[in-house]
Amino acid sequence: MAEPILRVEGISKRFAGRVALSAVSMQVARATITGVIGPNGSGKSTLFNIIAGTLRPDEGRVFVDSREITGASAAEICSRGVARTFQISRLFAEMTVLENLVAVATSKDDRAAIAQAQELLEFLEIGAIAGKWGAELSYGQRKLVEIARALMLDPKILLLDEPFAGINPRLQNRIVEHLKSLCDKGITVFFIDHEMRIVLAECDLVYVLAEGCVVAHGDTESVRQDPKVLDAYF
């Protein structure tokens, strides 16, 4: 592939003697949807947090747009064009949805920030809840607001932490539509999840982790039929 926008090389991580990740390498192409799946304990979350900057790897390097970000803080990684959501949503509870978005806006002008927030809410079809408090939202609404909030940063790469968990299939499909249109605009989407159905149907590239190692990767067809994947899960 052309220079990948996200490159992970030989990442290893141990927690108190237990190996969470072992020499994991990945390459993510620009403006694609890449999914990482794996059973519980496969190290998906650890990998995600290392890329997002909340954990440091023991070994290995991470590159965004050919620039190394290994060990950088979450805020620095953010400034390199990476935005993330949280698996357990961390919205600002005593602020409205609109305020949640505007709080992270980077533009200098208030009106521009508000306009951007409103556009994103419309894009995700949740314009109606702009005035609701963060604490009042339903589970599905939270996930969408998390995505909107991350998009406020005009990221090159959108990291999604289990965006489909616990969501009804109809909403899952709508989210996939939105993600695809983001790719059309040039944004790269990288996510981890359990939902095999979505991953094996909609991703351009899939990585399968098991027990801290990459056991398979490729397009959805080859991964679907890979015996090692079935082994890992069943």
Added chain:
Amino acid sequence: MRRSPLAIAIVGAAAVMALAVPVLGSAYAVSFTIQLLVFLILAYSWNLIGGYAGYTHFGQVSFFGVGAYVGTLLMFHWGVPWYLAAIVAGLSGIVLAIPLGGAMLRLKGPYFAIGMFGLARVLEAFALGFDSVTQGGTGIYLKPMTDLRPLYFVMLAIGAVMLVATWRLDNSRLGLKLLAIREDEGAAESLGIRTTRIKVGAFVVSAIAPAAVGSLYAAYLGFIDPPTAFAPNLELTTIAVVLLGGMGTVLGPLVGAIVLSVVNELLWASYPQLYLAIIGVIILGTVLFAPRGLVGVAMKHAWLPAGRALFRRLALRCAKAA
């Protein structure tokens, strides 16, 4: 969308009375209002770091006390006029707050509160102990002021500035960022908000007015000693004012200051222990039954508009234009 009539009424009434007191009122009324203004200014300052940024602490009186001593020493030893002394005192607050904030704000919530609490106690002990400088327990006596009105108006001006500054902050993106830090600092940081810079800024700003007011208060009393400068009563009342009024709101400290000044006036002089015990009960009661304070209750009942008005209004205007 109209601005809230109730909010305007409260602020308007307070402003009118505050301006009228030195002209029409007795010396007693002036004293009462000065005491109220002290609580008000301390409360608005604490509201910035405690209410908005969520870094609650029990050490506000540190800045007040340091300012009081800096100002008093200037006035006593070098005859500096009270208004200049207050300015220097305010600056001393900044000088103290910058390194302190940089160090302390790295601590998480409870540790930060304990650290600041301990600081106030240690500063009081220093004031008592280094008596070659501070005259220790005897205290320092200043020439009493003949006309309180200039001092009064300066205090009123500071109070007004704090109120307006809080209002502007509440309706700004910086205010939203402070609230984001309060709600979830980790998430805010992960999403690019420069938390350290912002919270240290809030902390430093929260130190200026108390330090200046400390000096003004010493000038007003004509006297300062460690228990007066670092009075736990001030600390407690300040927190109670903000908590009872509503943390992280524009009107909260104003409402709280008015209510508690009355309670203070009724009880503090004759029954200080009862007063403090009641303040304790008020804090406890508010924590248990109305943690968002009186203003929070008013917002819930829609007597006051909830949340930050400017954004709602701008949002509506943008939506209409679209």
Added chain:
Amino acid sequence: MPLTELLVGGILLGGIYALIACGLNLIFGVMRVINFAHGDIMAVAALSSVSIVMVAKLPFWVAVLVVPLAAALFGLLVQQLILRRIEGAPVIMSLLATYALSTILVNISILLWGGGYTGMPGVLSGSVKLLGVNVSLSRVVSFAVAVGASLGIWWLLARTRFGRAVRTVSQAPELAEISGISVGRVRLATFALGTAMAGLAGVLIAPTFAIDPQLGSRFIVKAFAVIIVGGMGSYPGAFAAALLLGLIEVFGGYFAGAVIGSALLYLLMLGVLLVKPRGLLGAGVRV
């Protein structure tokens, strides 16, 4: 320089700090609540002991039994009526609540007992020779009881079923619920135990120090310093830190006066908070 005297003095003081810190650690470890009122419970206990012994003319051991029990009862009430209701709320709320409680206790004490100093002359008076140094009997007795009680709590936590339940709740409350431990009851018992220890500490200092209602605020910052330096939630840590701080305070006070002595403790606490927030030896639990 009376080295042995200072050493002995420091260690004896440390014993009391250890008992106070033990109670604070217990409460913090299980409930993640920082009990600002801990020192004031101790002060009220000390004052009550004085009343029991000097006014009601009852023997000292009655106070030793009754006062900690009363403190435990107080703790039960506080947990049930106040702390339980704010369990889900942000941490600041429990801070504010115990801070308010502290104020209420201090001021009611002043109203009941007056603001001045009082004491228990004649109780456990006399001195004992320890390592060639003359030490007051009351200090030795307080030290012995304090250490005994601290060790007793440690044994309770390490060896009994109740202790295991307490440790589970403090380290993994969700797991505790699932394994059938009644978290609510553990919290209740813990808080009561913690306040009982504060009560016992109060009884023990009554014969040794001059007592006044503001005693609590003087002790609480030192107690915080002890648990922070020792690592919050760590009992061996608190024990070691208590002895260390007792020594620092006594030595510092001898060389530079009481003010500097106390300030040293605070500065050490601040230093540890900034550099090694999990205690000097890293023994503390995560907040």
